Amino acid sequence: MDSIANVSPVSHPKRFSSPTEQLAYWINAYNASVLTGITDAYPVSSVKDIRLFNGFFNRQKWTVGGQELTLNNIENDIIRTQFNDPRVHFVLNCGAMSCPPLENRAFTGRSLEKRLEKALKRFISNEHFFTLSGNQLYLSKIIDWYRNDFATKNRFTNPNNPDMDPLISYFIPYVSQPVEDRLRSPTLKVQFHEYDWSLNSQPIPSVS
Template sequence: METPAPARRRRVVLLVAALLLSSVLMTGGVLHVRGLLPASVPSAETPFSYSGYGQVLRHVRRDGNVDFASVGRERARLDAFVRSLATFSPHSRPDLFPRSEDALAYWLNAYNALVLQAVVDEYPSLRSVEDPWLGSFFWGRSWPVGGQHLTLWALEHRILPREFADPRIHFALFQGRRGGPLLDGAPFAPEFLDSQLNDAVRRFVEDRRHVRLEGNTVYLARVFDTWREDLLAALPEGRGGNVLQFVWAFLPDTCTERPGCDTRGELDRVCGPRLDRCKLVYEPEDGALPDTAAREVRGGP
């Protein structure tokens, strides 16, 4: 029996409405992830400062592990700094961040503070930032920052690469992973930013979990592959270069501070003067939290 015309029209209307709703939700989701939704800019509670956030970072150990339990017990300073991001940013108050160093230090500190807050919010049940569904730790939540609702994904993939052509950024962003870039015990400061960024890359490449030479194979952390184009663009040879040239620039000449690390001389000897004789293998990072507390203390395996 043929369906009556009014019923057919209702079905068509419902189908069109469902498609429109799906499109709106999908568009809203994309805008959310990319940090393109507007946010209000509240009045300032206090002048902008990194001092409170610097106090939070005293819970970062010399090896980069974090005493998340202590941060949680004293989280008022961390929360106050995160709240201040809603008011102050290079976008909403460019007068406070006139130089590129001022702006970059802000975004690096903002990203790292947001990761730290997101971890503490879920601690101690969160064991890894990879636990939430489909990596949603980095895109599922947004914060008001200088007039925009920004996700961690938006900061790392849209704002920082678009506004700063400096590949060292990728080794300064705290990912909440033991195998990724780790926090330092002090905020990034505009006046020391260049040396701090160099130190961040050196700490990373001198760690054998991230750069390891075995025979004629160099095992590299996956960050070198993920951001390969950015690293190559910074080389004198440009994109025709070799990612090992970037690694070589930050390896030490000797391993007095980190016994067992690989050196520039060893890379030259094995991989040749053009660093093109070695096989590259990119390894996954350790996704566990860089937590000072032992797992058994936190309540089981």
């Protein structure tokens, strides 16, 4: 956390010359802050136990490049607002079981694009985040909370179903043909898994 506290794309912009380097930094800053906060408060069973009324995300501040920022500042005011890439939701780890698993190495600008794509594929291969059952698609609650991020990054249009939910169409390019055929169905409905705030201890599944 010392390097994050002292250096950022704001305090030292020449060190982060590309948007990918900047985004990689902010993802690392968020995840490292969460991990430090949990470690400092441990033992706890949930990040919600660290500070009441969601204070871990809204009120607890971290020194990032000389600035005092909350986790919500980092995620909402910087990462989501400045970079507009919904794939960040597959790598930001809030410490809860229903968050994507924390990766075991820091992100870099050079490998960021590849790792974001792999994280997206991990997401749709994990039944806790993406489940097809009959004519129901069950998605992580994260997708519901940030639905506008995905709706504005539609990657696919379905001429046979122009009213397709953008939360469905976003994932079309990443699924197998049989799954795609089911996602195209005009009768498909989207539901959301309940969010589990207990501490995250998920292994990271491999994706080829």
